[in-house]
Amino acid sequence: MLGRLVKNASIARSGVYFLENLPVQLLNRFIGPADLDKPTPEQLKTLWPQVVALHEREANNIEQGIYPLSAIQIENPLRHARSFIEVMGDGLRVAWRMRNNKNKDFKGKAAQTASGMPEYYARNFHFQTDGYFSEASARRYDHQVEILFSGTAGAMRRCILPVLKRDTTGAGRWLEIGCGAGSATRSVLATFPKARLTALDLSASYLKVAQENLREFDNVDFAQGDGTQLDYKDGTFEAVFSVFQLHEMPREEREKLVAEAFRVLKPGGVLIFADSLQKDDDPELNWALERFPKIYHEPFYANYSKDKMESLLKRTTGVTAHTELVFLTKMCWLQKPSSSAES
């Protein structure tokens, strides 16, 4: 009964985000670049059954008690409407940047902050206003991502919960790298109240908004830091995870981040990365992976897509990872061996 309710509500929610995507696409078409790539109706048709399957999977997880309903954030319709107006307002600026390929377009405080940041990071990913360098950008971020994925982003992020449930004790010190505005963070905090989570991000503005979004939780600390050079001792955490971050990094930084995540993990601890599907993971969806970086500013995505996550983890940690595909997301996880032997 609960499962059916969750599934139907999630499908309806996806419908809302799909409709919200239409005016965004119109803006991109009329203001964005003239040669904007358009998916064919056949390509679009491949998506809906997978959206339904994703929501079904989540409904089963909840019905089976793998994670609680509170892992899903229920949106307030009024706040949602206000946020949509904000997102549409920004849509004009995003489309203009898209048209003019402006990917280092910062003003005022955002420009100041960007100037002190690593080169790969100081840019307008997705052509978003202020990049990761303002609270206004952080407040729009989750809504923009949900529109992009027709209301499936949250459910895809939550694919990490069953692995954390099965392969950890649910307690001890945990680390999230690149927590953004705190969406995956919320689901983990709600599911594992006995874990003490450090939510880390390079962006002070995103951390501030994550802190506001998660104020009802007392099992979380927020830390500004760089995932490629973590300020923690070896073997500090029982679990380390990162969601939707690797595809925004050049190969060298990706390797450093994985190596650092593994270093700070305790022997026996679990390491999880969830990020975009990669080339040929699901051939039916290759078109979406090719289209995405052509439209949104994602300069490292093509390289990420070819550099299989399994091989990244193996060459950086020496351990063979498990893989699971969840719609447009791929999750790889591994357990750090207790000795130096391969697991």
Ligand SMILES: C[S@@+](CC[C@H](N)C(=O)[O-])C[C@H]1O[C@@H](n2cnc3c(N)ncnc32)[C@H](O)[C@@H]1O
């Ligand atoms: C695409 S967002 C994903 C955010 C969030 N995990 C989510 O699921 O929405 C990538 C995040 O990684 C952060 N980030 C990028 N490079 C980082 C680094 N070297 N160390 C820590 N955080 C970083 C960005 O500030 C941003 O919040």
